[in-house]
Amino acid sequence: MTDTPEFQGTHLFDRLCWAKENLDGVQSDYRVVYEDSVDECAKILVADPNWMACALQGGILPPVQVYWELAKDEAKPDFVKHTRGHLLHNTEPVEAMTEEQAIEYLIMKDCPQHVWRDWDSGNKPKLVICRKEQLPATREWRNAWKISEDLATDETVAA
Amino acid sequence: MALGKIKADTLEHSTAGSLDTKFVVKGSAKAWVHFNQTDSGHSADASLNISSITDSGAGRSDPVFTNGFSSIEFVAVASQNGSTAITRIFSGPLGSAGGAQSFLRFRNASNADTDSTGCSQACFGDLA
Numbered sequence: 001m002t003d004t005p006e007f008q009g010t011h012l013f014d015r016l017c018w019a020k021e022n023l024d025g026v027q028s029d030y031r032v033v034y035e036d037s038v039d040e041c042a043k044i045l046v047a048d049p050n051w052m053a054c055a056l057q058g059g060i061l062p063p064v065q066v067y068w069e070l071a072k073d074e075a076k077p078d079f080v081k082h083t084r085g086h087l088l089h090n091t092e093p094v095e096a097m098t099e100e101q102a103i104e105y106l107i108m109k110d111c112p113q114h115v116w117r118d119w120d121s122g123n124k125p126k127l128v129i130c131r132k133e134q135l136p137a138t139r140e141w142r143n144a145w146k147i148s149e150d151l152a153t154d155e156t157v158a159a
Numbered sequence: 160m161a162l163g164k165i166k167a168d169t170l171e172h173s174t175a176g177s178l179d180t181k182f183v184v185k186g187s188a189k190a191w192v193h194f195n196q197t198d199s200g201h202s203a204d205a206s207l208n209i210s211s212i213t214d215s216g217a218g219r220s221d222p223v224f225t226n227g228f229s230s231i232e233f234v235a236v237a238s239q240n241g242s243t244a245i246t247r248i249f250s251g252p253l254g255s256a257g258g259a260q261s262f263l264r265f266r267n268a269s270n271a272d273t274d275s276t277g278c279s280q281a282c283f284g285d286l287a
Binding site for chain 1: 192197200203206207215225256257259260
């Protein structure tokens, strides 16, 4: 296995370029199905293979809390431009994750916070992690897909 | 990083003139992705600086960056080569303020969002 250089203090983009040259992409079979609006169809988040390789390798990605800090800055009414991007580059990178831990990290990074922080408070889950095979086999009626009301872990979750 | 470095502010050709290297540094794509919307997997087959793609419906995809842009003022250009039915492509920053995410929309002549088998997007700008 390729050793990760000491990356704390290295620009995150440079780390990603290193990873693209040195790590093979990892296609995950996990999919994150979520609903962030009752008026819209279910959305499906898919991990990028190069990103997943970084997560499994360790020592490359910043802690997910760094992204939350940047999101807080963006939410301020007077936000124009990021001034704390250094958090991405200077915070100690996270250790290697399992694929399952990486998906949890990705949910907390890329799904809307109101979805994952409150995913199980309504009449049905707003967010489900499933395998690719559990999604409908074709994209027919894609814009009507919703998380199934009768959710079972061994059945199709969006139909 | 244990890498060699060549430092230069200018590249000069013997006859064709010179180029300030800041154009290379500032002008290169900082994120790009290629993927297939019709595959229910919806996963990137080639990319740089992308953490995930959200399948938001037929013809609708939202890539998220690992190293986001410093503001919403970045450029996202897109193309597709998978469907002759698609007549319009929309691409740009997604969200109200930050530069964390972009969007892609493909539409047919009836103004309906339509999947493409070959979606490409490249983003240019200043990183956070």
